[in-house]
Amino acid sequence: MTGSLAYLWLEAKRQWRNREILLFRLGLPTAIYLILNATQGDSPPANPGGRVVPIAALAAVISGLAAGPSLGDERANGWLRQLRTTPLRPRAAVAAKIVVAMSFALPAIALVAAVAGLFGDNEGTALGWTQWLRLVGLMWLATTPITAVGTLIGLTVGGEAAQGATTLAFVVLWLGGGIFTSPDNLPDTLAAISRALPSYGVVQVGESVAAGDALPASALVVLAAWTVGAGALAALAWRRVVTR
């Protein structure tokens, strides 16, 4: 157990001290929020929470998928095999990737929310303290299935291909998953797919908190299904990785 924690701690230190990673995972969503605010003015009032929700969901997707390329790289360069010659429990290595990905998702979402609270001046961002905390906390928890998807990619696709697959997943979730545009604006088939993607679940969670509504059951079902589905596939892929 102490070994697993030591691995988690090293994994966290190693990723948190990388400036490019910090800039990408924490800086990029916040920058996008500020740029959109400056160039496009107030959020369309139709969306509860306004622009802050989709951009916080974007932050969730960027950090959540991060386990993918990291695992893919280390599978390709042999570090994971080296670890497998030590007493470290194999699943501790994967768990550490997920926890570290989540450790970036929380401040990334919080940062977008903080900037929105400070600089957003439209109705959508006029939330109370507790609402902001709920927004950040629940959107963060809703990131879980996305880390499962990232882990699945990292365990099934190796090396540079993992980067490509992660980018593809990012683009699909961003453009098609309710972040770039609401499913309501899409043709029927695409809208149905969009509503079934985990990023839309994250968006729905954020919007319902901002609107003061209960969490929609459809979002919880989608998020739970992705967590279980991607998690189970990742577990299968892991068994294949462990014994070649």
Add this chain to the structure above:
Amino acid sequence: MNTDIDRPTSPTMPAAIATLDGVTRRYGHLTAVDSLSLQIQPGQTVALLGPNGAGKTTTVELLLGLTNPDAGVVRLFGGPPADAVATGRVGAMLQDAGLPQGARVAELVGLVRSLYPDPLPLQDTLRLTDLEPLAQRQVQRLSGGQRQRVRLALAVAGNPELLVLDEPTAALDVDARRSFWERVRGYVAGGRTVLFATHRLEEADAVADRVVVIAGGRLLADGTPDQVKAQAAGRSTVSVAADGLPREALERLPAVVAVEEDRRRLTLSTSDPDATVRALLQQAPNVQGLEVRRAGMEQAFLQLTHQEGGTP
């Protein structure tokens, strides 16, 4: 499956640390390891010697439980390899294993130490591998030789009973190779066991007290470096000018395996060139143009591997 893995060991022979019993591992059509049986006793420094593609890495992976055999049984410390790995009795240096970017040398060594029940002190590990001045350096800023030392440090930091090294000096120059083996000797001095894979004969000859030669996934020779050389000495040659010597008589000389005639010379393949020459001179004291070519380690290795593993 072989059932006699639990047979009692003789009183003079300590229980084997590692056992491969009729182990076969295939990758598609390629049989990387072919019915290999092997035992490693505690305290030995064993070289697993073979040309590239001989099955050395697969053998190492089987021993470490990184891959499973298609047939046969692998035992490490009397149980499945995964159990020995999980309880920290093994440390390994894999071929070309990468290191995670952004981690510092001392952090990685510290991580490995925290995973094993009875690790070496951090400073001892760093001193043994000459990494003290680099302890705070991030791994991506290390040279190839420095990274190699880090990988050795990770293999020994847990103070394992068995050290497994796969082509550990492949990327090193002559000086670095020498000091690498000095470090390994420093570690092994406490009676620990080492298995290392190499394709360098001189390395097996100089470092190991037991050499296991494999090619094509099969065991070709097993013994001390001298024994392995002797085993291949069947191809030492004695050649003389033919000059009407009776070929049949030469074939009956002691230790002669084969006689060939070529350009008015007879070439005798022998497993004991000394005995052959003595008998030859007794029978034919006036023999002309005598030439003896003894199989060195290099020749022994080439001959061993060509007679079995060389066929594609």
